[in-house]
Amino acid sequence: MNMRFVLRMAWRETRATWGRMSLFALCVACGVGALVATESATAHLTRRIKQESRSLMAGDCSLTSRRPFDPDLRARVAALVAEGVVMAETLETLSMVASPDSTATRLVELKAVSPDYPLYGRLVTEPADAVERFGRGGGVLVSPSLVAQTGLTVGSRLTVGELTVPIVGVLTSEPDRLGDSFRMGPRVLLRRTEMDRTRLTGWGSRVSYRLLFKLPARLDVQSVRRRLVPDASDRRLEFRSADGGQPQIEGFLNRTNAFLNLAGLAVMLLAGVGIAVAIHTFVRQRLETMAILKCLGATAPALIGVYLTQAVILGTAGCIMGAFLGVAMLKAVPGLLAGVLPFAVEMPPIPLVIARDVGTGLLLTVAFSLLPLLRVRRVSPRAIFNRAVEDGTGGAARDPAAWATLAGLAALCTLLTVSRAGTMKLAMQFLGSFALTVVALLLAARLLLWVVRVVPAPGAFTLRHALVNLRRPGNQTSSVLVATGLSVFLLQSVYLVDTMLADEFLLALPDRAPNLYIVDVQDDQKGGVADALASHGIQALETVPLVRGRIVEIGPKPISELHPDPAKAPWWVNREYVLTCRNHVGAGESVVAGRLWSADGPRRAEISVETVTASRFGLGLGDRVTLDVQGRRLQVEVTSLRSVRWGTLRPNFFLVLPPYLLEGLARTHFTVAHVGTEAERAALQRALVRRFPNLMVIDISAGVAVVRAFVDRLSWVIGLAALLCLVGGLLVLIASIVMTRRHRTYECALLKVHGATRPMLVRLLALEYLLLGLIGGTVGALSAWLAAHWIATHTFEMTLSGRLPSVALGGLLAGALTALAGALASSGILSQPPLAILRDE
Amino acid sequence: MSAPIIQLDRVTRSVSSGAWTLTILDDISLAIPAGQFVAVIGPSGSGKSTLLGLMAGLDRPTRGTVIVDGHDLGSLGEDEVARIRGRTIGVVFQSFHLIPTLTAQETVQVPLELAGRTDAARRAAQLLDRVGLAQRGHHHPVQLSGGEQQRVAIARAFASEGSVLLADEPTGSLDSRSGDMVLELLVGMNTELHTTLVMVTHNPDIARRADRVITLADGRVGSDSLSS
Known part of the structure; x- marks a missing residue:
């Protein structure tokens, strides 16, 4: 191929068609801009989360349990501490707090910490010296939202369980807590030694016990894991390492990353279609020129070279524009994410990402251009005599080169999609659709x-x-x-x-959606709670009984056979399910298969299962399930499947039983209500907690x-x-x-x-x-x-x-x-x- | 007489459309020696342009062989024929077929660049000077008159310095004055450069200036005579 001719001709064609083909360059710019912006943003976010992971955990690794750690484990921890491991301990629970100086009552997330906490990162308080005062004991730190909601200030007293202590400062930053988002209430931080005096950790309380570890360089996380949790199947202990990341944050981040990356890729593929359309139309318009050039001795490869070079010239211009566009869009991302993440993320351009995306843009430009350009080979110079140049569209279906190009394009798109979607399944769904x-x-x-x-x-x-x-x-x-x-x-x-x-x-x-949850209502408190609500002019939207149980058999098979290794089993296999019993379909639910029993129908051992749960366990109508509820084995048949909209804030359940099956079992009740104003909710909270101290009333x-x-x-x-x-x-x-x-x-x-x-x-x-x-x-x-x-x-x-x-x-x-x-x-x-x-x- | 540079042996060209077949050229055999000026005349639809297209390798015969400068064009691939055309054959069309996006200078440069000539620009300027358009090199086709466009096309056809020039009614779209000028150029340059010129024409005056006149009728050679 005569490269001098190819380059000169490509430049001449570019010069002559610059106006029309600028749209081609804009398509490329749009696609590359989207790629650069999305990939850079996700790279920055991932890197930042990794950077923050130790601080987010406040240690190198942690061990969490729902029960107090037993002496055996304490001995193993002591051995590690003797080897230079630094350990801190935290306890977390939900509790109502009140002020003896005012009528303020709030549900808070209470956290008690040992003196070494945090092992990484630091507590930031207002005033700044409040950390030292907190460390000396005799006071609590509270998050700004509690101050804002209750009007309490530094110096005010707070009653936590049976302990009344002053507020010594406002906690503005806590390393392992991502702000007040997704929280049940504001934070109250107190010393571990003072926790026992609250008497909130007695029998039946829901406390999360956690040990944090800072490891010396000679000890690696996995060896510590093996020493702390020798039995990997022990599900009472949850070990996490900072390197393993923060599952919740990373889960969210991975989904957001995949979504953004795919959106970016979608725009690039759309731009690719634009490129193909532009080249297809352009080739059709240049058929006569091509026929003339063939008359003058130009070969098909030379002509493809000319127009491919033109595509590369325009594509390069588009890629450069796209890189600038992407960097400009990237600048807007920190503003969009402000408040979503607990730390600021800067978004400077990443040269490697830009180079890669520009390369991807160019590669896709060539790939999408090549397919329509192959028609050039089928343009016959003889048509020039007929004054009607054939468009060369015929015969594409039988052209092996066209099929090979198409296969290459598909492979390239698949490769890019898989690398961006994170999982093959999502990539295939995206590309397939x-x-x-x-x-x-x-x-x-x-x-x-x-x-x-x-x-x-x-x-x-x-x-x-x-x-x-x-x-x-x-x-x-x-x-x-x-x-x-x-x-x-x-x-x-x-x-x-x-x-x-x-x-x-x-x-x-809806306007009257629930905004107050009353949890842990005992059987004998149901009437009293209803009376208290009625005295405030409120009627509960719904009160449902709750029991907890596990699925132990699916059909004749024990659940342990479905997933022999509990450590690798998905979370939904061995979890404790919250069950309810009722004779009607709940708000936001609809029965999609079978029929729900009626109150006056025959008593059968049956169960209604939510559709996603049913598909996880492979359950269908007529299948049998065995539950373990408070030691009682209930063998039930699936007679209905329900689709559930979880966002209604109403109590919804994976598993629902007929009421007669739960008779005689200990249960609590869960009441949801809509209460007009914040003041009314606060008044009701106070009244309920005063009368029934065991209740959790959550606004x-x-x-x-x-x-x-x-x-x-x-x-x-x-x-x-x-x-x-x-x-x-x-x-x-x-x-x-x-x-x-x-x-x-x-x-x-x-x-x-x-x-x-x-x-x-x-x-x-x-x-x-x-x-x-x-x-x-x-x-x-x-x-x-x-x-x-x-x-x-x-x-x-x-x-x-x-x-x-x-x-x-x-x-x-x-x-x-x-x-x-x-x-x-x-x-x-x-x-x-x-x-x-x-x-x- | 020198050896034929163009040789057609029992060439037939027909096109099919559904049930019927139209024979445009029927069993034609010709031998054109190098350096000869041949005029091909005949009524519209007699197959003149098809004959020229076959000689240029722009089309393939249904039967028979077309040999140009020793190459059997029918046995070669399209790209190989394109290369031979670039080296050996120049073509001038009735409707000029200039590339609208190229200037006159660039138009003449194209065949030289395709041939890999490093002096393309200088040679193109010489050729434009030869056809009287030295000052119009930077003009695009729309800025040129019909006669000027055809002169650019002639310069382009001679650029590769091939041994064969094929012209399809080169003066058909021009007024008589421009037509005369174009004809003089073609004949003059043909003589200067010792090329073989095959010209399709309706014009009997042009035919009279040729060394040989082939008359086509209904796709066959009606007469083939040498001028005296």
Whole structure:
């Protein structure tokens, strides 16, 4: 191949088509920008979490138990301490606190700490010297939210259980606590030695005991693990290392990372489609040039080289623009994440990530360009004599090079998706739904063209010509359908994920949603609690009995056979389930298979199982399950499956039994109520706790507000991803319209010559795009709904109910937007005088 | 007489569409010696342009062989034929077929660059000077008249210094004055550079200036005569 010719010709073609092909570069810029922004942001977040992991744990490793540590374990710990391990101890529990000086009562998260706590990081207080005073004993530190909610200040006294102590300072930062988000109440920190005096750690209290360790360099975490927990199957002890990370934070972060990375990749793939559309149309417009060059002796590889070089020149320009765009977007991320994470994250550009994403952008540019460029080989120079150059589209299906390129492109996309999705399953779901949507859109385009061909043309001029335009030679039906459909697919997918999160995270609660939980109501307290509520003019929304139990057999098989190694079993296998009994379907629930028993029906040993739990255990109607409830074995048959919306704040359960099965068992009750104002809730809290000191009365409105604020932030991030998809989609759409502009200009000029008016032509163009937008939008929206439904059920184990009307509306809106974009992008065509256009042709 | 540089042996070219087959050229055999100026005349649809396309390797015969400068074009791949065309054959079209995005200078440079010539720019400038367009090198096709465009096309056709020049009604789209100028250039440069010129034309005056006139009728050679 003559490289001098290739380079010179590529430069000449780039120079001549720069205006039209700038959209190509913009597509690349959009894709690379999305890649750089998302990958850099996730890299920064992951690195920062790793950096913070020791502080977040306040030690190198920790051991947690729900019971006091037994003497054997204490002896093992003592041996480690003798070898230079530094140890700190914490106890955590929920408790109501009151002030003897005021009427303030609050549920708090109480934490007692030994003198060495924290082993990493530090306590930050207001005033700063409060830490020393706290260390000397005789006072507690409280989080700012308690001060704000109760009006108590430094110096005020606080009663914790049977202990009354002064507040010595306000705790503004605690290393292993991520702010007050997702918390049951404000923090109260006291000395470990003072905990016993509260008498809150007696029998029946729910205390979490934790030992934190700081290891000398010669000891590694795994050896310490083996010495502390010799029996790996011992589920009473939970060992964690800082290197193992913070499962909850990392779980959340991994999902967010995967979502953002996939959103970025989706935009890049959308841009790839834009690149393919642009090159496809460009090649069609340059067929005559190619035929001439072939007449002059240019070979097919040389011509492919010319146009591939042009794609690389434009792609490089796009990649550079994209890198700047990505860095600019990256600057906005810390602001979006402010308040979501317990530490500030700076987001400087990462050169390695930028270089990699620019490389990815270029690679995808070449890969997506190559497929349409292969047609160059099939352009015959003889067509120049006929003055109608063939478009070279025929024979692609039998072209091994085309199939090889397609396979390479698929492999490249798979590789990129797997590296970004984190798991093969999610990657396959993402790519599969993306590829299936493209196939569905191409089939829809074929079907549309077939219908237009076989159905007799309507009489109305504009409609007839709009339909004829769809199937004219060199039409843009497929490209506009794919562009519109894919954009709608991605936008709707993002929207559905957003609404799924909103459902899950309480954004769509009714006005009278529960805001007060009353926990641990004993049988003999039920009437008194109802009376107390009634005296405040409140009626409980619901009171449900609770017992705890484990699943011990599925059918004839013990649960231990399903997962022989308890250490590797998923969390849902051996957990203690909270069960209830009732004769009706709960709020936010619906029976999706079988029937729930009725109060007056026959007494059968049966159970209703939530759908996701049923699929985890492989349970269906008629299957038998054995439960262990307080030592009583209950063998029951699954007679109904329930779908549950967990975000309603109502008590919902994985397992529900008929009431008669729990008769005679010790149980507590859980009451939920809606109480109008914060003052009314506080008054009710005080009244209840005074009368029934064992109760936990939780005002969840603050927690809900925190979660809502959090999801709101997350929605911003999701919105950013949606915006990227929209911009990418619009670019592809405009690219495909602008690329066919010359052809349409000529047609419009001819129609004008024969008497068509401008309003008529506007209607004609708008109608053509409306048809394409409607079909593309509907196919894209339906694909998104199916994909989101599949991913929700099989990956996130969430339910996606309804939403079809809004999805359909999305399709309609896409149609209208496409019509508008089509008419606007074509507007310049109509203002040109026809004679000049015809002379140019 | 020198050895033939173009040789057609029992060449047939037909196209099929569904049930029917149209034979454009039917069993044609020709031998054109190097340096000869051949005019191909005949009514529209007689197969003149198809014959020229076969000689240029732009099309393949249905039957028979086309040999140009010793190469059997029908037995070679498309890219190999393109390389031979780049070295040996120049083509001039009735509708010029200039690349709209290239200037006149660049247009003439293209075949030279394809041949790997390092002096492409200098040689292109010489050729443009030869066709009287030295001052128009930086102009694009839309900025040139029809006659000027065809002169650029002639310069391009001679650029590769091939031994064969094929012209398909080169004056068909031009007024008589521009047509005369283009014809003079073609014939003059053909003589100067000792190329073989095969020209399809409707114009009997042009045919009279040729060394040999082949008349096509219904895809067959009606007459083949040498000028006196």
